[in-house]
Amino acid sequence: MVRLYLFAEGQTEQTFADTLIKPHLAQHEVFMHYPRLIAHARKKGKVHRGGGRNYEPMKNDILRSLKEDSNPDAFFTTMIDLYAIAPDFPGLAEAESKRQNPVQRVEFLEQRFADDISDPRFIPYIQLHEYEAYLFADPTCFEYLDARRTKEIEALKAIANQHETPELINDGQQTAPSKRIIARFPDYEKAKPAFAPQLAERIGLQIIRSRCPHFNTWLSQLESLNTIRLG
Template sequence: MSNIVRCYVICEGQSEEKFINETLGPYFHNHLNIYLIPLTIPTSKRNKGGALSYDRVVNFIVKKLKEDSEAFMTTMFDYYGLDDEFLKENKAITDIYEYIEKIQKDFDDAIKQKCHTNKFFSYIQPHEFESLLFSDITKIIKADAEWDEKLICELEDIIKEYDNPELINNSKETSTSHRLKKIFSSPSYKKVLHGSKIAKEIGIDNIRSKCQHFNKWCEKIHNLKTYQNTKEKQ
C-alpha cells in the first residue's frame, strides 16, 4: 500500500503556484504525506498563467489526467476574472457560495465526460487569492518594512464590512487585489512577492478558520488519503 498521495493543482498564475509550493503544499506534505504539485497552463510558447480560456483549461486538464492516471487533480482559480464560458447559465444564483459550487460542479462534470475519472475536483476561490490574506490583516501590514503601520486602519475598515474575507467584493475597484494596491502604493503591493509571504505568516489553519470555501477544499484534499487507501484495498 502506498503512503504517498500525489495531487496536481492547476494554478491560475505565479502567485497561486508560489502559495502551493511554499505554504499549502508543505502543510499537507508534513501532516499527511500528500504531495501537491502546482502546474500553470501555457498561454503561449513563452508564457504561462493568466488569461485562462475555458477550452484551453479543459484541454490541458484532460491531457494531464490521461498522462498520469494515478494522480489526483484539482484547480486554484479566482472567481474574479473567470472566462464567461465557465459561468454559462448560473448567473441567476445570488449566493456566492452556492454560485461557485454550481460552477465547480458543472466544470467537474465536463471533465468527467471527457476522461471518465473520479480523481478530478475543481476549486474556485471567491473572489480572489487575496481574499485569503484578509484572514489576518496584522500579517498583511508586516509584509513590507516600508509600509506604514497606520494603514492597518484602512484594512480594518474593509474587514468590518464583511462577515468573512471570502465575501469581499469582486468588482474591478473593490476586489481584494485592487484594494491592496490602492492602500499600499509605495512600495506597491505585488501579488507574487507579497501574497505567499503573507499567507505563510498567517498559516493554513488560521485561513481555514476564516474562509469556509477554502476550508472545504482543504477537507477534500485531506480526504484523498482515505480515498486512495480504500481503492487500494479493493
C-alpha cells in the same frame, strides 16, 4: 501513496501552494508535485501558461495531464479565481442567477467544471473571489510591507470586519480584494508574486482556513485523499 497535481492561475497561487499547502498535505500522506501554471493558450503546438482566462486551453491542459498519469492514486485540482473567470467557463451564464449568493455560485461553477472534465480524480477549486481574500484573514500581515502604514492597515481591517468571511469581499473591478489592497499599498501590485505568499505565510494556514470556509472545505477534501483513493 497519493499524489496530487495542482494547476495554478498565476505565480502567486503557485508559490502559495508550494510553500504552504504542499508541506501541510505531506503530513496527511498526500504528496503534491510542484504546482504548474494553468494553460491559457496553445499556439503552434506550444502551451502558454498562466492567467486561466480562456477555458478551452485550460480544460485541454487538465485532460492531457489526466491521460498522462492515469494512476488511480493520482489526483488533480485547481486554484483559479472567480474574479474575471473565463467568459466561456461552463455554466457561467446560468450561475448569474446565483450572483447574490457567491458561495452557491462558486459551488455551482465547480460542479459544472467537474462535470465537464468528467474524471473522479479531478477536484476543482475556484477561489472566492481571488487569492487576496486570504490576506484579509488578518490584515496585520501588511506590517511586513510597512509597519508605519497604520492607517492603511486599519482601513483593511475595517473592510474585513464588514464581511462574515473575507471570501465575501466582492468582485467589482475597483472593489475586489486585490484592488482594495493596491489602493492602500500600491507597491503590492508589481511585487504581488513575491509579497502575496510571504504575507499569507505570516498569517498562517490555520488562520486562513478558519476565516475562509470555502478554502477550508477544499483543503479538508485534499487532506482526506489518502483515505478515499480510487481503486
